[in-house]
Amino acid sequence: MKSVQIGGLVSFTTIDYPGKLAAVLFLVGCPLRCAYCSNPHLLTPHDGEYDPERVFDWLKSRVGKLEAVVFSGGEALMQGECAIGYIRRVRDLGFKIGLHTNGFYPETLRRASDLIDWIGLDFKATREKYPDLTGQHIAYDNMMKSLDIWRETGKDFEVRITCDPRFITKSDLIEIANILHERNVQNIAIQKYIPHFEDEEHKTDAAAREQFFCDCEMRTKINSMFASVAWRE
Numbered sequence: 001m002k003s004v005q006i007g008g009l010v011s012f013t014t015i016d017y018p019g020k021l022a023a024v025l026f027l028v029g030c031p032l033r034c035a036y037c038s039n040p041h042l043l044t045p046h047d048g049e050y051d052p053e054r055v056f057d058w059l060k061s062r063v064g065k066l067e068a069v070v071f072s073g074g075e076a077l078m079q080g081e082c083a084i085g086y087i088r089r090v091r092d093l094g095f096k097i098g099l100h101t102n103g104f105y106p107e108t109l110r111r112a113s114d115l116i117d118w119i120g121l122d123f124k125a126t127r128e129k130y131p132d133l134t135g136q137h138i139a140y141d142n143m144m145k146s147l148d149i150w151r152e153t154g155k156d157f158e159v160r161i162t163c164d165p166r167f168i169t170k171s172d173l174i175e176i177a178n179i180l181h182e183r184n185v186q187n188i189a190i191q192k193y194i195p196h197f198e199d200e201e202h203k204t205d206a207a208a209r210e211q212f213f214c215d216c217e218m219r220t221k222i223n224s225m226f227a228s229v230a231w232r233e
């Protein structure tokens, strides 16, 4: 079998898996082309910079020191069975497994769901705006299927909304919050869009980026709908 392609690695983080010391592996490849992507070097499948067996040996040396390994990307599930096989090996070392996902591969998520303990799922925009933002017409529907599949597992998760003012308004944010509330989602994170430092092409106004975070009335309303809302500025 082809080996998993790893394009990046964070050896220690306290913020990528809730309450756990974790490493993050960035798998190569993504089916989306989000306008704000800060990992363009990870989008096109290629032989990753990291030898998966060396990474695995290193993870063995971290048993007892780290608690979790988070698979990110790109979109880790784009590598299908290769990703699942590697996740299984890492899990067998005793780590909790996290996944940061755009939800584009619901059936792969279903197949991997026994191996994964927690996911952070991107909810990027309203259904109408998804194609403009991601370049994919089916991305929204796939993401919603992934959300429903994960909810059925009963495992913990967080839904993340990045507020890029080019693709999301305050009323969109309320609409998304309502959709998540109706589905009994408990934990969401509302993230400020921070332009990539090299992104001269896609300028946004600082006040437009800030608008989601300084509207106290809207924040209170959204806070009242969920068990936990992280406002990440």
Ligand code: SF4
Pocket (backbone or CB within 6 Å): 030, 031, 032, 033, 034, 036, 037, 038, 039, 043, 073, 074, 075, 102
């Ligand atoms: S889903 Fe993530 S990695 Fe893929 S294009 Fe969008 S921002 Fe980039």
